[in-house]
Amino acid sequence: MRKSPQQQRSKQMVNTLLEATAKCIALRGLDNTSTPAIAEIAGVSVGSLYQYFDGKDALLAALLNKLALDVGTALKHIPAREGVTLRTLIEQAIDMGFSLLNSSDGLYLELVRNWHRLPTEQVADVLQQHFSETARMYFIKHFQQYPIVDLQVRLFIIINSTLFTMVRLASQQHESLLSEKSVRNGLVNMIVGYLEQG
Amino acid sequence: MRKSPQQQRSKQMVNTLLEATAKCIALRGLDNTSTPAIAEIAGVSVGSLYQYFDGKDALLAALLNKLALDVGTALKHIPAREGVTLRTLIEQAIDMGFSLLNSSDGLYLELVRNWHRLPTEQVADVLQQHFSETARMYFIKHFQQYPIVDLQVRLFIIINSTLFTMVRLASQQHESLLSEKSVRNGLVNMIVGYLEQG
Amino acid sequence: MRKSPQQQRSKQMVNTLLEATAKCIALRGLDNTSTPAIAEIAGVSVGSLYQYFDGKDALLAALLNKLALDVGTALKHIPAREGVTLRTLIEQAIDMGFSLLNSSDGLYLELVRNWHRLPTEQVADVLQQHFSETARMYFIKHFQQYPIVDLQVRLFIIINSTLFTMVRLASQQHESLLSEKSVRNGLVNMIVGYLEQG
Amino acid sequence: MRKSPQQQRSKQMVNTLLEATAKCIALRGLDNTSTPAIAEIAGVSVGSLYQYFDGKDALLAALLNKLALDVGTALKHIPAREGVTLRTLIEQAIDMGFSLLNSSDGLYLELVRNWHRLPTEQVADVLQQHFSETARMYFIKHFQQYPIVDLQVRLFIIINSTLFTMVRLASQQHESLLSEKSVRNGLVNMIVGYLEQG
DNA sequence: TATGAATGAGGCTTCATTCAT
DNA sequence: CATGAATGAAGCCTCATTCAT
Numbered sequence: 001m002r003k004s005p006q007q008q009r010s011k012q013m014v015n016t017l018l019e020a021t022a023k024c025i026a027l028r029g030l031d032n033t034s035t036p037a038i039a040e041i042a043g044v045s046v047g048s049l050y051q052y053f054d055g056k057d058a059l060l061a062a063l064l065n066k067l068a069l070d071v072g073t074a075l076k077h078i079p080a081r082e083g084v085t086l087r088t089l090i091e092q093a094i095d096m097g098f099s100l101l102n103s104s105d106g107l108y109l110e111l112v113r114n115w116h117r118l119p120t121e122q123v124a125d126v127l128q129q130h131f132s133e134t135a136r137m138y139f140i141k142h143f144q145q146y147p148i149v150d151l152q153v154r155l156f157i158i159i160n161s162t163l164f165t166m167v168r169l170a171s172q173q174h175e176s177l178l179s180e181k182s183v184r185n186g187l188v189n190m191i192v193g194y195l196e197q198g
Numbered sequence: 199m200r201k202s203p204q205q206q207r208s209k210q211m212v213n214t215l216l217e218a219t220a221k222c223i224a225l226r227g228l229d230n231t232s233t234p235a236i237a238e239i240a241g242v243s244v245g246s247l248y249q250y251f252d253g254k255d256a257l258l259a260a261l262l263n264k265l266a267l268d269v270g271t272a273l274k275h276i277p278a279r280e281g282v283t284l285r286t287l288i289e290q291a292i293d294m295g296f297s298l299l300n301s302s303d304g305l306y307l308e309l310v311r312n313w314h315r316l317p318t319e320q321v322a323d324v325l326q327q328h329f330s331e332t333a334r335m336y337f338i339k340h341f342q343q344y345p346i347v348d349l350q351v352r353l354f355i356i357i358n359s360t361l362f363t364m365v366r367l368a369s370q371q372h373e374s375l376l377s378e379k380s381v382r383n384g385l386v387n388m389i390v391g392y393l394e395q396g
Numbered sequence: 397m398r399k400s401p402q403q404q405r406s407k408q409m410v411n412t413l414l415e416a417t418a419k420c421i422a423l424r425g426l427d428n429t430s431t432p433a434i435a436e437i438a439g440v441s442v443g444s445l446y447q448y449f450d451g452k453d454a455l456l457a458a459l460l461n462k463l464a465l466d467v468g469t470a471l472k473h474i475p476a477r478e479g480v481t482l483r484t485l486i487e488q489a490i491d492m493g494f495s496l497l498n499s500s501d502g503l504y505l506e507l508v509r510n511w512h513r514l515p516t517e518q519v520a521d522v523l524q525q526h527f528s529e530t531a532r533m534y535f536i537k538h539f540q541q542y543p544i545v546d547l548q549v550r551l552f553i554i555i556n557s558t559l560f561t562m563v564r565l566a567s568q569q570h571e572s573l574l575s576e577k578s579v580r581n582g583l584v585n586m587i588v589g590y591l592e593q594g
Numbered sequence: 595m596r597k598s599p600q601q602q603r604s605k606q607m608v609n610t611l612l613e614a615t616a617k618c619i620a621l622r623g624l625d626n627t628s629t630p631a632i633a634e635i636a637g638v639s640v641g642s643l644y645q646y647f648d649g650k651d652a653l654l655a656a657l658l659n660k661l662a663l664d665v666g667t668a669l670k671h672i673p674a675r676e677g678v679t680l681r682t683l684i685e686q687a688i689d690m691g692f693s694l695l696n697s698s699d700g701l702y703l704e705l706v707r708n709w710h711r712l713p714t715e716q717v718a719d720v721l722q723q724h725f726s727e728t729a730r731m732y733f734i735k736h737f738q739q740y741p742i743v744d745l746q747v748r749l750f751i752i753i754n755s756t757l758f759t760m761v762r763l764a765s766q767q768h769e770s771l772l773s774e775k776s777v778r779n780g781l782v783n784m785i786v787g788y789l790e791q792g
Numbered sequence: 793t794a795t796g797a798a799t800g801a802g803g804c805t806t807c808a809t810t811c812a813t
Numbered sequence: 814c815a816t817g818a819a820t821g822a823a824g825c826c827t828c829a830t831t832c833a834t
Contacts, residue, residue: 031315034807045816046809056808116311116369117229150384153376157384160366161359168358171314178351186348186355190392194384197391208797232824243799248826427711430828441795442830452829512707512765513625546780549772553780556762557755564754567710574747582744582751582788589791590784604818628803639820644805646818 014052014062016042021063026105030114035059061119064111068123071100072130087192089138094162094184101170112167131155148195158191212250212260214240219261224303228312233257259317262309266321269298273328285390287336292360292382299368310365329353346393356389410448410458412438417459422501426510431455457515460507464519467496468526483588485534490558490580497566508563527551544591554587608646608656610636615657620699624708655713658705662717665694669724681786683732688756688778695764706761725749742789752785 020042024033035056039046053059078092100108111118135155139148148154169176169183218240222231233254237244251257276290298306309316333353337346346352367374367381416438420429431452435442449455474488496504507514531551535544544550565572565579614636618627629650633640647653672686694702705712729749733742742748763770763777 035809036807039817047811047816048814050809051814113314150380153380153384156367156376157359157363157381157388160363161355161388164362164366165355165358168362169354178354182348182351183355186351186392189395190355190359190388193391193395194388197387211797233826234824244826245799245828246797249797253826254824431830432828435796443795443832444793446830447793509710546776549776549780552763552772553755553759553777553784556759557751557784560758560762561751561754564758565750574750578744578747579751582747585791586751586755586784586788589787590780593783593787607818629805630803640805641807641820642818649804 010052013044013048016044017049017052017059018063018066020044021059022067022104022107025063025110026107030110030117057119061122064118064120064123065126067108067111068126072126074100075127075130075134086138086142086195087188090188090191091184094166094187097162097166098170098180098184101166106170109167109170112163113171127159128155131159154195158194162187162191208250211242211246214242215247215250215257216261216264218242219257220265220302220305223261223308224305228308228315255317259320262316262318262321265306265309266324270324270328272298273325273332284336284340284393285386288386288389289382292364292385295360295364296368296378296382299364304368307365307368310361311369325357326353329357352393356392360385360389406448409440409444412440413445413448413455414459414462416440417455418463418500418503421459421506422503426506426513453515457518460514460516460519461522463504463507464522468522470496471523471526471530482534482538482591483584486584486587487580490562490583493558493562494566494576494580497562502566505563505566508559509567523555524551527555550591554590558583558587604646607638607642610638611643611646611653612657612660614638615653616661616698616701619657619704620701624704624711651713655716658712658714658717661702661705662720666720666724668694669721669728680732680736680789681782684782684785685778688760688781691756691760692764692774692778695760700764703761703764706757707765721753725753748789752788756781756785 017038020038021033024038024041028037033056035049036046038059039049042049049059053062074096075093078089078096101112102109132151132155135148135151139151165183165187169178169180173180215236218236219231222235222239226235231254233244233247236254236257237247240247247257251260272294273291276287276294299310300307330349330353333346333349337349363381363385367376367378371378413434416434417429420434420437424433429452431445432442434455435445438445445455449458470492471489474485474492497508498505528548528551531544531547535547561579561583565574565576569576611632614632615627618631618635622631627650629640629643632650632653633643636643643653647656668690669687672683672690695706696703726745726749729742729745733745759777759781763772763774767774
């Protein structure tokens with residue numbers, strides 16, 4: 001590990017680099033994202049890059065963490081007011097998912113597609129925790145009469161199903177016969193149905 | 199295109215190379231699968247590789263086609279006898295999925311993980327058709343009373359959900375808290391529930 | 397050296413290979429003329445090629461010899477009847493040059509362009525001798541009153557000047573502002589003028 | 595295009611590489627001039643080569659441009675004082691030609707030999723323009739009484755004739771029966787004679 | 793002899809990383 | 814700290830030639 005940033009300039013540099021990484025991935029794809037390319041986009045020398053990050057992987061890891069936090073935050077802002085139905089909640093989550101996948105020039109899309117080549121542990125942790133907690137709280141509040149068994153399993157299934165179905169759709173967007181809306185509704189139906197099963 | 203094989207030896211070589219490719223992907227991952235690596239595993243010179251395939255991509259494409267055919271064949275052998283329930287059908291498909299993902303040293307796992315970097319068109323075609331047909335026939339036979347609307351959408355969702363949920367599980371197998379069995383059952387429940395919705 | 401052809405079949409094979417070589421050079425250029433390519437055009441295996449020729453260079457050398465003989469023969473047929481003027485003689489030679497360069501899909505053009513990479517010694521010999529003899533005889537017959545001094549030098553200059561000027565012109569034919577005719581006439585004038593100098 | 599050099603070191607490197615390229619071509623011939631060979635002669639890693647040039651072709655193009663400029667400059671320094679005869683002018687040009695061809699270990703020789711495989715457009719431009727202008731000016735100044743018709747054609751013929759005759763001679767120098775001097779004089783006679791023709 | 797599959801040296805190029813300035 | 818030039822291992826591919834059948 002390099003020194004962690006301790007000064008103003010440092011933090012800015014770190015930020016610049018992370019943004020450049022994001023931009024590069026979005027524009028050129030993960031495969032074409034090289035350290036020189038990142039440095040160039042950041043308007044900084046490769047050397048500097050290595051002052052702040054141990055290398056490509058460290059940079060990616062940092063980017064993922066940052067994004068995970070952002071997403072986590074965004075998720076927390078899905079209003080869980082009193083009386084909101086499960087269906088509504090899920091609709092909102094999925095809509096947010098689609099808008100993330102379509103945002104940032106496809107950054108998230110490219111990242112999820114390549115999840116297995118990325119240092120995703122922490123990301124998974126962050127999101128997993130968020131969803132687990134949210135779900136647990138929701139069910140405790142609303143459905144204590146028929147508590148969900150196997151919550152972990154169901155969450156695992158739902159999250160992966162939704163995420164990758166969305167990614168696959170977004171990946172063929174232009175040439176797809178399926179509309180985003182119909183897939184969204186299908187997913188919602190499937191998930192709600194599943195969660196309401198004894 | 200290279201000359202197509204014209205002799206006994208040739209067909210064998212093609213096979214050797216495809217197997218080496220498969221082995222290499224399984225053992226070392228797609229990223230570390232290079233033409234030299236393949237040639238070495240095949241016990242053959244790089245030159246030979248290029249006598250039979252136009253390059254790395256052609257080799258991959260050929261491998262995928264072959265595997266798609268194999269899988270297609272395997273799927274056709276899922277017995278669809280009279281009176282088999284939808285649940286059973288799906289259970290069998292999923293079980294087959296898991297056994298494929300766990301077979302061949304993880305070859306299928308690695309391939310599905312990297313789907314977006316592979317020349318998957320034909321593969322998708324083969325499988326898509328199989329599932330579409332099977333599903334259509336099944337529902338025509340059993341459920342004409344409440345015909346499934348949006349079959350394409352539902353299949354898209356189900357297939358991707360299942361596939362990637364399984365892949366994600368298999369990818370963390372050793373360290374996962376979730377058992378294959380529980381995920382399998384969850385998926386089956388979810389899918390059956392979804393398909394039986396009006 | 398391989399065995400020299402001693403049988404019918406052999407001679408034919410040699411011929412087929414030489415023609416294939418010529419064709420290949422004309423169509424694909426010397427740089428893209430590989431032994432496999434030649435064998436394929438000849439409809440013969442690479443192995444056979446090596447039965448008859450020691451390799452690429454031997455093949456080229458043989459081709460050049462053959463062509464040199466052909467050209468030599470053609471040159472001999474330029475009618476040197478009584479009373480033909482020097483100018484006419486040269487015009488005919490140049491016209492023949494242009495028609496060779498434009499013939500055979502550009503084979504000669506490509507060969508002359510690449511003269512320095514070819515085993516040209518013998519070719520040069522053949523042609524050199526032809527021209528020397530012709531010239532000597534011509535001048536002895538017609539101009540003994542003012543015999544050309546430095547015949548070797550003059551021939552060297554004339555031949556190379558003409559040849560490469562023609563080749564250069566033919567090489568840019570399509571995009572050239574200069575017409576073949578005007579260059580031809582210019583060459584003739586220059587050469588005749590030069591030869592008639594004391 | 596690579597980044598253009600921005601520092602002292604860079605310009606030096608560019609130079610080193612161009613010189614190494616020149617050296618390599620001169621010593622080993624164009625065919626044996628490979629990127630590894632150039633890098634080795636330059637005493638530099640292959641990678642460096644690619645920091646400065648897009649590849650072999652770019653390197654060649656750059657070398658040619660540089661040499662064209664050098665030659666252009668040299669030509670401009672052929673003194674065209676008042677009263678210099680056409681013959682003298684041509685003698686000087688040819689002498690300069692010979693000395694170039696014999697210089698740099700035969701670099702120019704090898705380059706001209708391979709003209710048709712080189713990116714020669716700009717080179718041709720530079721030289722063509724020089725000669726056209728010089729010739730035009732010369733004839734306007736001295737011979738307006740009998741203006742040369744077909745100047746373009748004559749220049750084309752003269753330049754190519756001279757150049758390739760010289761190259762051919764230089765290519766067989768050691769084994770030739772012809773002396774440089776005699777060929778030089780022959781060329782001069784031929785050219786002057788040609789240019790003075792109505 | 794004829795075949796053509798197999799070889800492997802050699803050419804081109806990229807990019808993560810280091811290090812002298 | 815910042816810089817960016819330099820490195821070199823590693824990937825991709827071609828083709829002249831050999832050799833088992």
